[in-house]
Amino acid sequence: MLDDIDRRILRHFQAAPESASADLADRAGVTSSTLARRLERMRARGVLRGARAEINWPVLGYTVEVSLRVTLDKTQPRAFDDFIEAAREVPEVIEIQTFLGQVDVRLSVIARDMAHYQDLYRSRILTLPHISDLDALMHVARLKTDETLPL
Template identity: 75%
Template sequence: MLDDTDRRILRQYQAAPGVASAELAERAGVTPSTLARRLAAMRAEGVLKGVRGVIHWPALGYELEVSLRVTLDKTAPRAFDEFIVSARGVPEVIEIQTFLGTVDVRLAVVARDLGHYQTLYREKLLTLPHIADIEALMHVALVKHDETVPL
């Protein structure tokens, strides 16, 4: 499992994922070769899943984000699978989560404005298969978004 050095590397990596390897090694108190070896091992073990670009949707003209809580008609044998395949085909659906409980699926949806969302909702989202109930929650403010974990 992870030792103190791995945790120190990960803390620094989370804090500044875009810094050069030499600076990251210095911040973590290890040599560049140790850093490279440890990061490679953590990637191989699945601890590090990858590096990604995070897009600020409003900068691209998507001003609205809506969470849809969906309850599916579970009398259909493949309701989950068919719903998820169809939802993946909607470009404005940026996240799909499944749950156990009264809500089966949550979709995160982006839209340019309210008119775009209304069209999207009527023409694409309500036509997804096996929907028994749907609740829309309009995002007002992002109070906290942190993908770091305490190490």
């Protein structure tokens, strides 16, 4: 699906996604028009899903992060759908992952402080539908966040 030029472009794009197209083309060893064509082709194929802003939540006052492991009542036919639909409505839920196994869903939740988290937990999280078990893990440190692929 990808040739060596595509992989080289992606490698440089991952390293510095904010680079100007001309700089990226130069580092990847291609012309600007080749870079544009190949990036567009990778977007059309779904290799590149788009650009996003990475927000530093603590700088905005969100100093608490909690990972919630949720087990759902699977006797309810719409347990997953109802739960996920409701969890998406909570602005402080910044990530939702589903799993196979004892834990069905993991939510990443941010809060300004522990009082805010406690209020959020009681008023928004515990009211989510079809929860049969909930385990909270307090985030202490993020030691690695790297979504780059070894291309």
